[in-house]
Amino acid sequence: MPPVISVQDLTKTYVVGEVEVRALRGVSMDVQPGEFVAVTGPSGSGKSTFMHIIGCLDRPTGGTYILDGRDVSKLSKDELALVRNRKIGFVFQGFNLLSRTSALDNVELPLLYQGHAMRKAERHTRAMKALSAVGLNERAHHHPNQLSGGQQQRVAIARALINEPPIILADEPTGNLDTRTSIEVMGIFQRLNQEQGLTILVITHELDIAEYGTRIIGFRDGRIVSDKPVARRRHAEEELAALPAMALDD
């Protein structure tokens, strides 16, 4: 089966004033469908630049990037926007939900940009389905300020799922969450990965978060310096069951 992500000799160079910054210096790797990859590395290692290119938010200076069978390295800005809409589900550290807007409307948002009009009823149905997948269909009409951090991140995950993209890209998804909620969120990722075969890439600098995945890639100085399977994988559901019972607001 062909890899869902395939990059070859990827380079990215910025010009800042008179200085050339070589953020990526030749990165080559593949991601197979169904993998759960953690991308780690210190700041300045190039992992963020790498994720931006994988997420089609930026174009490489050199090299190729084939996403889901299509070479996206030289697409125009508008074409990249459509690729982002259809092929990539983003989850951010800061959730990035629209305030004063219901969870349902937040989840629907990508459907408004997917190129052809969709009737309101159908958008509604798909959004409810995505919210159910993360266990939040009872809060469909809540606004973000009525949801806890964990719940907001789950709405963001539902939004990322709405167009049924082949990959989910999560940038420090647990950065703003407490320990227990972090485990819950990683549990959702694991469930989506196992039950639906969704390919997941997570950037994180926390090694314990990285251990929920199947593979860890380490960046340094614009290159991949390590790429190995996770030795002792953590399983979120088991850990949650073992934690002392706390008052839940789910």
Next chain:
Amino acid sequence: MSVLMTFLIALKALNRNKMRTTLTMLGMIIGVGAVITMVALGRGAQQSIEDQIKSAGTNMIIVSAGNWTVGGVRQGQGASSTLTEPDADAIRESISGVQYLAAGVSTRTQVVAGNMNWFTRIQGTDIDIPLIRAWPMASGAFFTPQDVSSSAKVAVLGSVARENLFGPDADPVGQVIRIKNQPFKVIGVMSSKGQAAMGDDQDDQILVPYTTAQRKLMGITYINNITISAASAPQTLRVADDIIALLRVRHKIMPGDPDDFMVRTLEEMASLRSEAVQTMTSLLAAIAGVSLLVGGIGIMNIMLVSVTERTREIGLRLAIGARGRDVLLQFLVEAVVISIVGGLIGIGLGVGLSKGLTSGLAWPTSVSADAIGAAFGFAAITGIFFGFYPARKAAGLDPIEALRYE
């Protein structure tokens, strides 16, 4: 993405922050409301002038004694004593097309009625004046030819004079008033007429036979003016020219010398006033237009602030698949919706205010469909023009930078 979708997204965005949207609209509302009201006031004033012309008759000609400069000396109207009764008779007899004619003199003095007194204009005039001015009586009767030939001490009150001497509801016909200490019998009251095209309050005067005014009140033998009504509108200018020629001969004025009188048709006077009103209207509209401009700048400023505040939101939209064009359109539509809705509310405000001024302060206003259409058009254009720069700024944001914005 369809325009309808963009519209929906824009409306949702505006709805999310109702307070800010309303405050932004305020500039547009006030600007448009002001323009509509100012233009309505101006048009109303012009309309009332036109109505007065119609009610007074477009055939009216006024001959006044005195001209601006006679013999190198500035005299002003009415200051000369060269206009006489025989002049008036000559005009009536030798010029064709003269339908009605009334000689006039006027002075201002204290008038006493019982224990009330009032300082007003005493207008000496002739029996034709109600016909010339299409001025019906409210009660009583006007003078007779005998009253004029015998210099009778009879008086007809204007409605304001009546109100101040006898109270608003009294009928003073048959009562006696004292003008310059001489008793005059009130024989009638004129109906209300409001302001003349010349600007004086036609209701604040007392009419007496001009002969009485000349001999008993003013001690003069000349007259101040002659009011004439031509037989038909097309003849008016020709009659006026004939009067000028006749008087120049009678007053022995040499060719090349200026007239020692002024002959004006009501239309000329009205058009002078009309021009003044038009200038004033343009000025008011320009000032109101400035406030519209300020409204537009206000929209631009708020949209710029909005773009900055919503940087993360814009970054998110771009990340999940919005193209630059989608973001541009969204913010442009937001600006246009603000300005159009603000414009509509402003139009409603302007129309309501105009109607309120008319019913509350009796200021004439006339709201025209043109003004409303123009105001609406301006509002829309303002939205597009002032919304474009912020929208372009939003569309040009880099999604990565925008997502990182604090």
